[in-house]
Amino acid sequence: MxxxxxxxxxxxxxxxxxxxxxxxxxxxxxxxxxxxxxxxxxxxxxxxxxxxxxxxxxxxxxxxxxxxxxxxxxxxxxxxxxxxxxxxxxxxxxxxxxxxxxxxxxxxxxxxxxxxxxxxxxxxxxxxxxxxxxPNLLVVNNDVPARTVPELIALVKASPGQYSYASSGSGTTVHLSGAKFAAMAGLDMIHVPYRGGAPAHVDLLGGRVHMIFDNIPQALAEAREGKVRALAVTGAQRSPQAPEIPTMAEFLPGFEIxxxxxxxxxxxxxxxxxxxxxxxxxxxxxxxxxxxxxxxxxxxxxxxxxxxxxxxxxxxxxxxxxxxxxxxxxxx
The missing domain is CATH 3.40.190.150 (Bordetella uptake gene, domain 1)
Incomplete structure (x- = not known):
């Protein structure tokens, strides 16, 4: 052949x-x-x-x-x-x-x-x-009242230890994006790791976790369907696929994953x-x-x-x- x-x-x-x-x-x-x-x-x-x-x-x-x-x-x-x-x-x-x-x-x-x-x-x-x-995309479930990153920071600071962020597993960029967000903003949040992004989103949509910094494909699709609310991307620049969504660095200078x-x-x-x-x-x-x-x-x-x-x-x-x-x- x-x-x-x-x-x-x-x-x-x-x-x-x-x-x-x-x-x-x-x-x-x-x-x-x-x-x-x-x-x-x-x-x-x-x-x-x-x-x-x-x-x-x-x-x-x-x-x-x-x-x-x-x-x-x-x-x-x-x-x-x-x-x-x-x-x-x-x-x-x-x-x-x-x-x-x-x-x-x-x-x-x-x-x-x-x-x-x-x-x-x-x-x-x-x-x-x-x-x-x-990049990753920060989305929150629709029960979270915050519509911007500053509003989310204020919300979490008012209730330390009460808000959770999901990840596709410890050690993923999804996990570290949440950990870096908590560290840079001075937040006390709970990390909930899953075996991958798909099962994490099941619990996000079900309201069992409050937010996730997931890879942009699934998170953006769910945001556009109105299932979750998108707040920011983790790249250095806004995503060409969603230029209306700000970067995390616009609120926390130096944030990039x-x-x-x-x-x-x-x-x-x-x-x-x-x-x-x-x-x-x-x-x-x-x-x-x-x-x-x-x-x-x-x-x-x-x-x-x-x-x-x-x-x-x-x-x-x-x-x-x-x-x-x-x-x-x-x-x-």
């Missing part, structure tokens, strides 16, 4: 299919044995199905199926702020058949947050490339395969349809090569360390 990187005819993917757990993302059968060993490629998603990172991962996998002609099967291995799925990637056979999501939570925050991790971020992975960056994700494999992947996968990843990200779908979900395409990705991850670990220590967020 002749190897080629030419994109194949795109196939649509329904929203329902995109959100289904473990959905196999299929492509036409004739392209890429020279690019990967024969057989389906397992992509380990480290958060539950239905959340923002899962949606974006499936969009990328769909496009990679079209580019390579291979079958990508998404396997969600969630829990412990992405550490369970990340460990599964580290323990996989380095033959190119298993790759997975490289996320800021376990790879840049986890090394400082946790005293011990089940993997070594400097030794257990092969970095393949960047995928996206996106941005989520990011890439793709990685277990350590020991042969260098020629690393370069092929990196090239195909970049090719997939260059497609205008993928870029548009990422932007619809609040994300910006981030086509970093393996070396750039590795350097960026290390710099992010250094940058997050003082934030974690200042917030007193370190855990066993």
């Amino acid at each position: 002749a190897g080629t990187d030419a994109p194949m005819r795109a196939r649509g993917m329904t929203r329902r299919a995109a959100l289904g757990a473990g959905v196999a993302l299929l492509a036409a059968p004739a392209v890429a044995q020279a690019q990967w060993p024969a057989g389906p490629i397992r992509f380990i998603g480290i958060f539950p199905p239905g959340g923002g990172t899962d949606i974006l991962s499936r969009i990328w996998c769909q496009r990679m199926s079209e580019v390579t002609g291979e079958q990508f099967v998404v396997e969600n291995r969630s829990g412990s702020a992405g550490n369970i799925g990340t460990e599964a990637i580290a323990r996989a056979t380095p033959d190119g058949r298993t790759i997975g999501l490289a996320s800021v939570a376990p790879l840049a925050i986890g090394p400082t947050l946790y005293r011990k991790l089940p993997f070594d971020v400097t030794k257990d992975f092969t970095w393949l490339g960047g995928l996206w960056k996106l 941005t989520s990011w994700a890439g793709v990685m494999a277990p350590a020991g992947l042969p260098p020629p395969m690393v370069q092929r996968i990196a090239r195909l990843t970049r090719q997939a990200l260059e497609g205008p349809d993928l870029r548009a779908r990422f932007e619809e979900n609040g994300a910006t395409v981030w086509p970093a090569d393996p070396e750039e990705f590795a350097a960026f991850r290390a710099a992010e670990e250094r940058a997050f360390a003082p934030v974690i220590r200042a917030a007193g967020a370190q855990v066993d």
Whole structure:
């Protein structure tokens, strides 16, 4: 079978299919044995199905199926702020058949947050490339009367220890955004961690928690449907998807936290395969349809090569360390 990187005819993917757990993302059968060993490629998603990172991962996998002609099967291995799925990637056979999501939570925050991790971020992975960056969005449930960040600060200060913020797990940017907000504004709030963004939103909508700083795709969609109220984004600038929503830094100067994700494999992947996968990843990200779908979900395409990705991850670990220590967020 002749190897080629030419994109194949795109196939649509329904929203329902995109959100289904473990959905196999299929492509036409004739392209890429020279690019990967024969057989389906397992992509380990480290958060539950239905959340923002899962949606974006499936969009990328769909496009990679079209580019390579291979079958990508998404396997969600969630829990412990992405550490369970990340460990599964580290323990996989380095033959190119298993790759997975490289996320800021376990790879840049986890090394400082946790005293011990089940993997070594400097030794257990092969970095393949960047995928996206996106800010978080602070939303409150509709029972919270605050309509601006200053009003929320005043409300929480008036009732210390009575307001809670959800997260997709300890050590995620969702968690640290809330911890940084509490620290910078001098607030006493309760952190309620979940196994991912999707279950956190169930309790947010049900009124069991008061707020969340979640990745922008799901939070913005719920805000536009009137299910929650959006107060601020955590990026350095206002989001192009919602320019009417202010940044946290407009109220708390210096506040900035941005989520990011890439793709990685277990350590020991042969260098020629690393370069092929990196090239195909970049090719997939260059497609205008993928870029548009990422932007619809609040994300910006981030086509970093393996070396750039590795350097960026290390710099992010250094940058997050003082934030974690200042917030007193370190855990066993």
